[in-house]
Each structure stands twice: as C-alpha cells, then as structure tokens.
Amino acid sequence: MEEFDVIVVGAGPAGLRASANLAKAGLKTICFDKNQEIGIPKRCGEGLGMGWFERLDLKPDPKWAVQEIRGIVLYAPSEKKIDLDFNKINGYVLERRVFEKELAKVASKNGAIIKTKADVFELKRADGKVEVKVNEGGDIQEYSSKLIFACDGVETLTARRLGVNTTMNMADYDAGYQYEMTGIDFKPVNMLHFFFGSDVAPRGYVWIFPKGKNHANVGIGIASLQEGSAKEYLDKFIASHPNLSKGSIIEVNCGCIPVGGFLDELAADNLLIAGDAAHQVNPIHGGGIGIAMEGADFASEVAIDSFKKNDFSGKFLNQYTKNWYKLRGNKLKAILTKRHMFENLTDSDFEILTEAVTGEDVLTLSHSDMIGAAKVVTKKLVKYPKLAKLMLKYLK
C-alpha cells in the first residue's frame, strides 16, 4: 500500500487546483480521475468571468481563453432584449479541455502525481488514515493518506463513502444539455446570450456562448423535475431558430448542476470537500469553474496547516468551512435568494423588464446595496406595482 500525504479524488478544476497547491507546499500528493482524459467530457458552457481570473491569479492564454466576452444579452420570451455591455473585457469562453490540461501541467510541475482512468471505488478509515482502493484500468491498487480531498464533482461518492451525506433534493439540481455547434449565425460574437421563458427553459435559460464567429456552445439548464427533458427543450429552441438549425452539432455535452445551496460542513475527519461535490456553484447561473478552484484554495490552506499541527480531525479541518462561508459562501447564499425571485417571474414579467429596464439599470441593480437597488426598482417599475413588490421583497 503506497502512502501519500494527500489523495485527491477527481481531476477537474477543484482537484487540479488543490493538487497544485498541496504539492507546492511540499506535500506528497496524488490525484486520481476515473475518466481516461483530463478535461473530457467537458459538461460545461465554458464561460468564466474576469473577476475569477483576478481572484485566482490566472492569465488568459489564447490557447484556452478562446473568446473575449465584454457583456451579456438577456432575451425575454418575445426576444425583446436587454444589452449589458461592460465596454471592456469582462470574461472569456474557454476551451476547457486545454484549460484543464494546463492546470494538470501546473500540478505536475509542482510535484503532484496525476493518474487518469483511475476510479477511486473504496475508502475506509483505519488508524488515523484513510485506505483507498483504485481501479486503474483493471488493476486494483491500494493507497493510504492522512487526508482525502473529495473533488469528484456533482456525482460525488467520496464524501458519502466516508460518512458525509452530500445528497440534495432532486429539485435542487438543474439538468444541463448542450451542443457545441458550428456553421451558425448569431451576433454579437463577444457577448454571452441568455434566453428566458416558460416555453424556452422552465426555471432556467438557453445560452449561446460564442467560440469565435459561427461557432458556439448552445445549451440549456432547466429544473430537473420538469416535464419534458432538457434535450427536448433545447431541440425545440434550435428548430425554431433557423440561424442555429442550419448549423452542425460537433459535440454533445450533458450534466447536472447543484444549484440549491451548499453543504453546511465542508470537512470531516481526514476529509475536505470542494467544488461541485460541495455544491460550490453560483445558484443563479450555475457557473462553478471559478468557485470550485477558489474552494480548493480555501481547503488547501487549511490542509497545509493541518500537517503543520498534525491535526486531521473534522473539528480542525472545518476551519475551511468557516473561512469559505465568511468570504464566499454567505455571498452565494444571498444570491440563492435572488434565484428564488427569478423563479417567480412570469413570462409577462420578463417582457415588462425588457420594456422598462435598461442594461445600465441592471448593472446598477447588481452593483448597488439594498437601498440603491430598491430606488432603481421603484423608479423603473412604478407602473408595474406587482412586479416591483415581488422584486423589493427579495431585495430585502
């Protein structure tokens, strides 16, 4: 049984970032992924906001940051729209398979070992450590470590195998389905496009995330307990848009997004949980790449400390929970409330909003405090008291 300081389960953004951090701190680290290739299947619209580049100290590299984005366009069911142009680069659409391989290179350069086609299928605590069995392309190998990082995404079993229940109600997952399409027409190419409406995407939206001219990820996220599948809604949307239906589908991606809230405790004895496994995603738009990597940073910091103090207890490791909620989790909880407001908007509310509110108003709304936002809502929606009341209720 080979011994490591830390075993990381899952080589997505969370696991690779954690592996890089831990190895850099001198910890003997190994990271397993059950898939045969890093970054595949991508299960992602590949959008990443500029704030994450800054927070995570990432430099956009044209190898994987393939499309500059300067704003977003929101479409009501009638396709009346609101343009939010930030007038500067506000994010990128990535080539995620390249991005993740670059993250793997950094982790490896720092000294971590990464293994693909390596399915971690059994974990059990013994003598203050965790013993792990891994199916490596048919060979069963055994490892042990004092610390396990569960970075195994939305389908996580690692934490559950160590006694932590990470499941949520089915209603708290969104179902995502996406085509990477080429030979399509849409403008502008440097904006992310979001389409709303109960017939378009119940409790969700259709997105077009451009990857150059005539090429984009065209996807949908809807409530998972909806009648009709995400694929059916997406196919219907594409069929009703000749600018899209004339194109070709060169990749199909699907996956689940945990949008209903976060784990109360992100750690237990010998265990830290980060990324989708801990439901660390933005509950409004489902974006999780940046949040997963940041979660891994918070967890790594406490892990490195746990080796200094030789304390791998849940009590010690839950310092990570405290740090994460203080700096990120509580903000995301507030966003969860806004999600509930969006869920209560009707098609006609969306139409009113595109009529009454400008892109600038939306920016003011998202950047102001409660009083500033309430002023915008009251002024702009004075003719629509029902909608104004609903928005004010959630702003409170």
Ligand SMILES: Cc1cc2nc3c(=O)[nH]c(=O)nc-3n(C[C@H](O)[C@H](O)[C@H](O)COP(=O)(O)OP(=O)(O)OC[C@H]3O[C@@H](n4cnc5c(N)ncnc54)[C@H](O)[C@@H]3O)c2cc1C
């Ligand atoms: C349709 C869709 C569109 C999305 N679009 C965006 C977007 O545009 N922008 C954005 O920021 N986010 C987006 N997301 C969310 C984003 O993809 C995730 O939040 C992000 O990938 C989470 O990273 P992670 O490292 O936690 O998990 P993952 O990326 O899921 O990585 C987990 C890894 O663990 C591995 N694994 C699982 N079990 C085991 C095991 N037993 N043994 C070994 N390995 C294992 C898996 O193979 C996987 O590689 C989208 C999600 C979906 C489904």
